[in-house]
Amino acid sequence: MAAPLSARTRVLAVDLRNHGLSPHADAMDYESMAEDLRELLDAQGIARARIAGHSMGGKVAMAFALRYPGRTEALAVLDIAPARYHDHFSAxxxxxxxxxxxAARSREEADRQLERFVPSARLRAMLLQNLVWRDGRLAWRIHWLGIGGSMPQLLGFPAGLQRAPSAIDALFVRGGASDYVLPRHEDTIQRLFPHSRIVELPDAGHWLHADQPTALVQLLGEWMAAPAAAELPTCLSPGAAGWPPRHAAAPLRP
Structure with missing residues (x-):
């Protein structure tokens, strides 16, 4: 998705903690990953950005928008809701x-091993993207133990981030053949993101980018080109950290 979209504007493709070449950590929750994203934007000198994420990345995007509305220009959440899901991932x-x-001397041999546990060729291909060669042998670059140990946090969505809504313009995209964003989730989405709309992508399951890549790029391109909402000072943004203030501010001095 990043390659065609980067023809329009600067795009950062983010490896979350325990993924890709990002640092490994035993703790993995949405508040921590929202802070990781803030640190990345700080390091890149980006004050405000449009944030898009799929599945777990979509929850990180929502957490960031709720925690830092003043730094979020717009939000796109792909086939996920701010809700708790059943565990389909620990397996x-x-x-x-x-x-x-x-014992695996090639990716093909690793794939044959994995086929005993994961019949889906698509899922195996996704998992095997995380294999790299190190010192002449295959190794995982993903921190499976950190992800697996954090599964209870990853399946849910933090109650602490649901106390106040975000005024950010939000696009929610669900797959027409997916069961991740259901009618029962719509009230929660509307409560947390009152300026949101839900668009359904026909003939797409949970892996929107694999099932309908052209349609998704077009939809995200239109989202990126739409005018951004006016920026509010962080301290006046609904849901901002530290809002409402616990006490009156000190008088301003010349």
Missing amino acids: LVCAALRLDLG
Whole structure:
């Protein structure tokens, strides 16, 4: 998605903690990952950005928008809601950890091992993207133990971030063949993001970018080109950290 969209504007493709080449950590929750994103934007000198995320990344995007509305120009959330989900993922973590990488002399051999636990070729291909060669042998660059140990936090969405709504313009995209954003989620979405709309992408499951890449790029391109909402001072943004203030501010001095 980043390649075609970067023809329009600058795009950062973010590896969250425990993914890609990002640092590993045993603790992994949405408040921490929202802070990781803030630190990245600070390091890049970006004061305000449009934030888009899919699945777990969508929850990180929502957490950031609720925590830092003054730094969020617009929000796009792909096939996820601010809700708790059933655990369909721990089995994949366990499957990855059961691979005998010392006996795998190629990605094809690792794929054959993984096929015993993961019948879907698409899911196996996604998992095997995280294999790299180190010192002449295959190794995981993803921190499976950190992800698996944090699964209870990752399946939910923090109650502390649901106390105040965000005034950010938000686009929610759900797959027409997906069950991740259901009618029962719409009230919560509208409560937390009153300026939101939900668009359905036909013939797409949860992996929107794999099922309908052209349609998704077009939709995100239109979202990126739309005028941004006027920026509010962070201290006046609904849901900003430290808002409402606990005490009156000191008088201004010349």
